[in-house]
Amino acid sequence: AGESTALVYTTHGEPSQVIKLGTLQLPSLGDKSALVKMLAAPINPSDINMIQGTYAILPDLPAVGGNEGVGQVIEVGSKVKTVKVGDWVIPRDAGLGTWQTLVVLSADDLVTLPSDIPLLSAATLGVNPCTALRMLSDFEELKPGDTVIQNAANSGVGQAVIQIAAAKGVHTINVVRDRPDLSQLTDRLKVMGATHVIKEETLRRPEMKELFKFYPRPKLALNGVGGKSATELLRHLQSGGTMVTYGGMAKQPITVPSALIFKDVKVRGFWVTQWKRNHGHNDKALCSMLDELCTLIRAGKLSPPACTEVSIKDFHKALDNAMKPYISTKQVLVM
Ligand code: NDP
Incomplete structure (x- = not known):
């Protein structure tokens, strides 16, 4: 054949x-x-x-x-x-x-x-935007004006998170690794709708407090990196907030800080392959997710x-x- x-x-x-x-x-x-x-x-x-x-x-x-x-x-x-x-x-x-x-x-x-x-x-469409949409929808109820913090913000998942969150009126604090062309990358992510773009190092600095004078502390943290970066995300969550781990680019395990005790944060995980398998015979959930994403694409709110x-x-x-x-x-x- x-x-x-x-x-x-x-x-x-x-x-x-x-x-x-x-x-x-x-x-x-x-x-x-x-x-x-x-x-x-x-x-x-x-x-x-x-x-x-x-x-x-x-x-x-x-x-x-x-x-x-x-x-x-x-x-x-x-x-x-x-x-x-x-x-x-x-x-x-x-x-x-x-x-x-x-x-x-x-x-x-x-x-x-x-x-x-x-x-x-x-x-x-089938992996990164689906992952972004599910993580923004299934763990915390986000309202316009709420904040999400994420690392690997320039990844495929991260770029989808920025755009889908912006379309819902949700602020994003986007963490990326430092690099020579950081300002170019920052500009690019801001054009997509990123509220703030910061370096990994900034997560540990006092100026983070300044940020939270203007925006509520994040209800949701999205972790595609692991290691220290994830620990720092957890420190900035609001009480009762959730960190969803979906990737481990740094190949380092996560240390959960005292936020677990003093803020009762939730530490969760997400795997889109499993989500699709769970919904394999329920085309409705998959189709409505793809419809929602295609609607955003047609409206110019979600670029690849x-x-x-x-x-x-x-x-x-x-x-x-x-x-x-x-x-x-x-x-x-x-x-
Ligand atoms: P991309 O290939 O689009 O981007 C890779 C990202 O990883 C970039 O932001 C890059 O940043 C960052 N990165 C690479 N190496 C490191 C490192 N050592 N430390 C910190 N950051 C690093 O990736 P995807 O968006 O497709 O995937 C991102 C992660 O999410 C992967 O781990 C992937 O397996 C996972 N994933 C999980 C899904 C799930 O269902 N659980 C679904 C989709 C993806 P830089 O520019 O600084 O190099």
């Missing part, structure tokens, strides 16, 4: 060493499956961790890299009702292998997106993260860049 050009790994290890561009024979199209032409697929930290063999779920090897991306349906099996030829689709679950030109997937593994949103929005499009053939360059610190742009493979 044809061939796919794919980024494949046969052993776990460093992505630049184990990922190879190869040709795969496509299986024949079953009556409940669809042939999808992949259009664009990002390189996310979880893709890297999956290749390294350190992620919570690992595929059987050999495997095709990539967990997220958008494709177009070009053929469907005779019993497929949920997607049709021409639809834009994204994977429902992780581990399906999106870094390839063509793929045959069960129609149940596909979710249709409207094709009137920008391609890069579609390619990056800063992206660099790279041809799948230049995957070495894309993988190298995806693993560099301070790069501030998501690498997106285009097929």
Whole structure:
């Protein structure tokens, strides 16, 4: 039934060493499956961790890299009702292998997106903005004027948090690592709707008190880093507030300070893959979340993260860049 050009790994290890561009024979199209032409697929930290063999779920090897991306349906099996030829689709679950030109997937593994949103929005919608929206919705009841504090504020998740919070009238205090072009990054995040952008070091300084003369202390802290950065977020929460950990970029465990005793803060976690699996048979929750995000996109309130499009053939360059610190742009493979 044809061939796919794919980024494949046969052993776990460093992505630049184990990922190879190869040709795969496509299986024949079953009556409940669809042939999808992949259009664009990002390189996310979880893709890297999956290749390294350190992620919570690992595929059987050999495997095709990539967990997220958008494709177009070009053929469907005779019993497929949920997607049709021409639809834009994204994977429902992780581990399906999106870094390839063509793929045959069960129609149940596909979710249709409207094709009137920008391609890069579609390619990056299913993971980061979904995570941001759920974390802003499911842990604390946020009202306009409330404050959220987050680290890794320039990450894909962070940029979505800034924009979705701004659309809800919620202030964000955004923590990023210091860098030579900090003012440029700060400006970029402010244009997206960030209320404040501060360096990690500032979290430990007295000027934080000044900030909280103008804004209520955060009800919600979003932690994608761990280690000291997370501990500092916890110190700034209001009594009874919640810190949600969703990532561990610093690869350091979290020390919970006395805020646990004196402020009774809640320490929670979120994993979008589990959320989607829990809602796998309840399309309503997933569809209404995607609808809400697409409405924000159409209203110009939610842009994709800063992206660099790279041809799948230049995957070495894309993988190298995806693993560099301070790069501030998501690498997106285009097929
Ligand atoms: P991006 O690739 O878009 O951004 C990576 C971010 O991590 C940047 O802000 C970068 O900052 C920061 N970073 C990199 N290394 C470090 C470090 N050593 N210490 C502190 N910060 C660092 O990431 P995503 O938004 O796609 O993902 C961010 C995190 O969230 C990842 O850990 C990912 O696995 C997780 N995630 C979890 C989800 C869930 O459901 N739980 C869903 C989506 C993502 P800098 O510019 O300073 O390098």
